[in-house]
Amino acid sequence: MRILKTFIATILFINSSFATEYNCIEINRFTVDKDDISSRALARAASIPEDVINILQVYVRNELNIDENGLKAVKGGDATCDDPKKALVLDGLITDYKKGSQVMRYMVGFGAGKQKIQIEAVLSIKDTMKVIKKDRVVDRKIGGLIGGSDNKGKRDFAEKINNFVRTGLGMKKSKL
Numbered sequence: 694m695r696i697l698k699t700f701i702a703t704i705l706f707i708n709s710s711f712a713t714e715y716n717c718i719e720i721n722r723f724t725v726d727k728d729d730i731s732s733r734a735l736a737r738a739a740s741i742p743e744d745v746i747n748i749l750q751v752y753v754r755n756e757l758n759i760d761e762n763g764l765k766a767v768k769g770g771d772a773t774c775d776d777p778k779k780a781l782v783l784d785g786l787i788t789d790y791k792k793g794s795q796v797m798r799y800m801v802g803f804g805a806g807k808q809k810i811q812i813e814a815v816l817s818i819k820d821t822m823k824v825i826k827k828d829r830v831v832d833r834k835i836g837g838l839i840g841g842s843d844n845k846g847k848r849d850f851a852e853k854i855n856n857f858v859r860t861g862l863g864m865k866k867s868k869l
Contacts, residue, residue, distance in 0.1 A: 717774030718764045718781040718858065719819065720754045722746060723812055725787040734789035734811070741790040748847055749810070753783070756851035760867055762859055780819035783858065785812035785830070793834060793846065808834035808846045814854065816861040826861030830854055 723746055730736040750768060757766035764781070767774060774780030793808025811831040817824050832850035856866040 714779065715781050715818075715862070716763060716765060716779050717776070718757060718766050718783055719769040719772075719774055720750055720757065720766055721769035721782060721784045722750050723785040723787050725790075738787045738790045738811075741787055745790075745792075745847075746787070749850065752847050752851035753854045756848070756855045757858065760855050760859075762855070762862070762864060764858070774819065777820040781825070781858075782817045782819045782822070783814065783854070784817070785814040785854075787812050788829070789831075810846065810850045814857050816858055826857065828857060830857050 725738050725741055725746070726735070727739045730739055754766045754768055757764060765774070769782065787810075789809055789811035791807060791809040809831070811829060814826075814828055814830045815824055816826045830850070830853050832846060832853050834846040834849070852867070859866055
């Protein structure tokens with residue numbers, strides 16, 4: 694039993710020290726391949742408006758800054774982290790997007806008007822560009838009070854990206 698406790702304490706120490714190794718994260722603007730329409734999802738992704746991509750970057754940066762994760766989140770391209778050895782980079786390729794319709798969600802229901810944002814997210818160490826975590830992050834809005842709002846879906850997506858970063862650093866997920 695003592696060996697098991699020591700093992701668990703060691704794992705917890707390694708995970709927490711890994712998370713505190715980094716103090717800054719650059720949130721790059723998510724990209725989309727507007728020429729790749731080889732599937733319905735990619736064709737929908739190609740139609741995402743530029744302003745929505747910009748809003749997602751802002752929401753993700755804000756979410757990471759208000760979370761108590763020890764990271765200062767900056768907008769990639771505008772600002773950079775001071776020490777590349779202690780910095781992370783978040784990138785993502787948008788692979789599906791449905792704008793959705795609040796009116797349809799409210800009036801019809803049953804999945805009509807649903808909203809969806811999906812990216813292939815990549816968390817890397819800035820200095821070496823070594824990938825820490827790569828995974829698909831998806832947020833769907835099917836309903837909600839008065840059909841939910843479009844901005845609520847984007848904020849919820851930012852929370853899921855925050856959890857992607859937290860789990861990549863060995864931290865517990867925040868409560869959504």
